[in-house]
Amino acid sequence: MISPTYLCVRCLIDQATHAVELAVEDPAVRLALMEEILGLLQRDFPGKIPAELGTLIHRTIRGKTGTDPYAALKEKSNRIASEVAIPLREKGLTLRSAVCAAIAGNAIDFGVDGSRNALETLDDELRQGLAVDHFDRFRQEVEQVRTILYLTDNCGEVVFDLLLVEQLLKMGKEVIVSPKAEPILNDATVVDLEGLGFSGLVPIVPHTVASIGLPLKEAPAEFRKVWDRADLVIAKGMGHYETLYGIRTGVVFLLKAKCLPVAESLGVGVGGHVLTF
The missing domain is CATH 1.10.8 (Helicase, Ruva Protein; domain 3)
Structure with missing residues (x-):
């Protein structure tokens, strides 16, 4: 932590x-x-x-x-990200390129950037590669496990999470996607995932009411059952890294180190892309 x-x-x-x-x-x-x-x-x-x-x-x-301050920004983020993701989907993805796209999605403020700027930013983020690269271990873990729990982070970013989820499904894995149950910041909720392609593809089990990251003590019983039986947990973003690092084995963190304290804890520069256990 x-x-x-x-x-x-x-x-x-x-x-x-x-x-x-x-x-x-x-x-x-x-x-x-x-x-x-x-x-x-x-x-x-x-x-x-x-x-x-x-x-x-x-x-x-x-x-x-009594308001969700980020409601409009979240809707805009998902809309722009969906446009930006089209070329990636058309080009075709490997497991590694899908991982890199999911991390790059964590780096972009889709609520601020227009489609053109977001596409340019995505290209820049994808070019920088991984500052912490545990992909080989990740691939081995994925190949060996059956059930994967995927903890989402922000709206906009979740469009790129879907690309990675699709790759995991192609590998024959059972994937459960877990957003927030209620709004906090620009984090994706169950409602925010509607219309993006998750519904009918994978089970969606929310993990907290309104918390940054995942405080397990607040997690509902249904989620705890999924957490306990998951062979591998993919946790997106700094909030999950802050709250879950060291909690259990079999958790892989995908994030951009957006601040100095987090970057220093990971041994990377600010802005570095990270795939670590």
Whole structure:
């Protein structure tokens, strides 16, 4: 697990400010929310990891406003990612290229970039390769196992997750896809996966209500059964890395190291693509 550093304070406050601005327009309400969040950080920062602190912040915002601040951005992200993924699908993918595409999807802000910019960014991300490359072990593990649990991360990115899921299915694997049950940040929920091609292809079992990463103590019983019987878990994004690293064997993390604390923990530079156990 990743312990918070002073850099996490700035990141959490920036994240909170963005979410508050999306959620409400009234300056007085924005100020009141930020005051509450600053108090929360002052109280809880020493004893929690960044993902837990982010969860508290976003639950506070939603609890006070009753809105999903990222709803429009998530819809836009899925739409643009679906357009950008077409050339990859038409070209055909191997297991390795599908893994690299899934990690590259983690790197792109589809809610900000238009289709053309997102395609250029995807090309740039794919060219950089893997800073931590445990693909050979990953391939061996996949070949040996039967059941794979796939923990999704962001909207937009999930379109590229589907490309990897399809490759795993072609290899004869049983794949269970697990998004969030309820909104937090721009993470994909069960609803967000509708219309993307997952339904009818694989079982979808959500893993938490509204948490960054996966705090197992909050996971519903149905998910725990899947977690316990999965031979291999594919966990996307930094939130899952922060909350699950070292929890059990058979977990492979696919992510872009977007901040210095996470990058240093992995021994890579900021922005490095990682496939690690």
